Amino acid sequence: MDGMSQHKRNIFILLICGTVFSILTLLCLALPFINIENYTAISGFDFIINISKRIELAPSSGSGPVLVYVSNSIPLLLSMIMYVISLGLFIAGIIISNKSNKSNRSNKKKRNITNFIILSTVIGYILYGVQLSDTGTSVVEFFALLLTKLVADDGTVTFQLAQQRVTTGLGARLLVIIGMLPALAAILIKYIEYVERNKQDVIQTPWTIAFRQFKRNKLALVGVGILFVFVILCFYGPVFSDYALLETNVSIAKQPPSRQYIFGTDSIGRDILTRIMYGGRISLTVGFVAVLIEVLIGASIGGISGYYGGKVDNILMRVVDVFLSLPYLPVVIILGTVMSDLDVPPQKRIHFVMLILGILGWPSLARLVRGQILSLREQEFMLAAEALGLSDKRKIFRHLIPNVIPQIIVSATLGIGGAILSESALSFLGLGVAMPYPSWGNMIQAVRDSYDFGYRPWLWIPPGICIFITVLAINFVGDGLRDAFDPKMKR
């Protein structure tokens, strides 16, 4: 009975969100969507109509038509589609789960569906928000870049051209806020569901115990809060900024913080707050993707090595030994120079930095996973798996790895902090993320000018503090997770 009314409420919340969302979306599209300095602002409708080809905009002042490469808008379109699809899935999932509410057995399935849908909505929203003020960092864009190269007839698609003077307009800003509604609703519904379920049954899974433990840790909660604020600010903040990322204006260079420029302007007159937000997005993305690569390689190699043992293990572990003894910083720095020498374009450098950090980071994780699996392999449930005649692949990835997930999560969380630190050091030395794209590390390069270093602290202190606070928050969370997952640490 309780479950019934709960789902009715969910549907209700969702219906309202959906209706409001769709009406306002239509309205927003009619509003100016992007502003291009010196040229007329174009509305969302124009934007979408012209999405697959280059549009030419007549300048409102000045002379001659200016090409605006809308190759940028293809990833935007992609992520918008993804967002709409995930929203559709979200609604569909709720309806399905409502229908199958009667039987108790499908409860778990239902939960899985809603989990999946909530996840896809949130991810869809994140991608969407990122694309609205794109910097050339997201994964979607990475593929879209390949796509546009094929599409463009002259093969000279450049991203900078379009971005240089573009800021998002009113319509896009409203769209971001409105788009947040379903994502928030999704989280809200999930939370209500969690509370209700906790009231109903007292079954404790390791995850719920860990979650409860985690909630008790104040530092960890502070960390989550800080990270949440930073992620929202970095990923959605730039949409609301009046200053374009790459727009330069030397006449207002190095201005101290004022009401107009909260953190002042940098050496070529770019708003520092905007750059910090973009830089944060790049730094956070680099950290996250690097660790993702790390986990993928590390868990597979560790899993294989631990499961098969013997010769395979021996060979793989020697490789791990070599990688572990590689002098990390020197090698990263050398790889950074290799990138410079190969003339890797700035947007691609970001991807390479991710790759480098990921590839150098996996061995410790592989070793951790291997150690765990060596002991898990001997347990009874693996005997059962053996008796059932499961394939090796299934045994490793469905039965062994899931048991190591807590440790992987902990080390991955702490790894993100480490990756952000490495990236910042690398970028600070001028070997990581390169200008004109900002990252927190390369913004601190401003100290190379000794006068700026001594007397214009707003140029380099804010990004440094951002790195520090973010990594600290990540470490708080990682520590909290470790305590939560580790039964020995129980108070």
Add this chain to the structure above:
Amino acid sequence: MIPILLGISIVIFLVINMVPGNFIEAKANPKMTREQIEHLKDLLGINDPIHIKYWKWIKGAVVGDFGDSFIYLKPVSQVINTFVWNSFILAFSAFILELLIAIPIGIISATKQYSKTDMFFTVFALIGISVPSFFIGLILKKIFAIDLKILPLANMTTPGSNYTGLRYIWDVVLHLIMPCIVLAFSGVGSLMRYTRTAVLEVIKQDYIRTARSKGLSERTVIYKHALRNALIPIVTIIGLSLPGLFSGAIITESIFAIPGIGKIALDAVNKRDYPLMMGFSMFVAVLTLLGNLLSDILYAFVDPRVKLK
């Protein structure tokens, strides 16, 4: 150990040789003709195929000849030998500082688990781990050298000074205070946490309860009974942190312009001095392996239960 060293050298060698730009092209005198450049490249062996280059390098490396540095025009081992001592002084003093801070606060933190003091020190340790070392270096430099003007800005000695004796030592000490703090700061966090965990493990054991029930003072229990066993895992960390002190010096030394191995390495990278880059990387790799070995030996030394086979 030797196969691992070989593996490392291959990986680093491959990475370095991915670089297409080279010293000659970067520093070429515009008056040189194409043929002269090619001739010079042949002389220096830059045009050789990769396996021959590696073979040449490894043949020399075995007998301690790592080639000549392009910048200094001296053997790499000699260059490293010249500069490594400055780094060594820095690393050693930073290390002592690290131990002096980390171990006491680790012990205090563990004995007062979950108290306010513990919370404070834990957060302090996390801060140490979370701050980028170059940033803390810059902040210190700004505060103490530029705003307060009580410490020298950079370098290891006052440029142009010819101090001797005690005066010289004092000068060096003043110059090394900030780099030392920076280098120690990041290590303090992890070492303190290791200490805390180690002491906590030990404190929970039965023999500590026995010691307490004998009526020994808390001081004796902690510092005589518990600490001795808690030091076992800490000792192993000491060996493992050895390479970090030298590779961490890359950033610290270049911020404070200290003529040490780290700064030289960064210069070598920027000027594409392959032999020096390779030499430095191998130096750190050897240190890493030596550190591992050292920690194993120390472990067996402090804990008689462990026997090396």
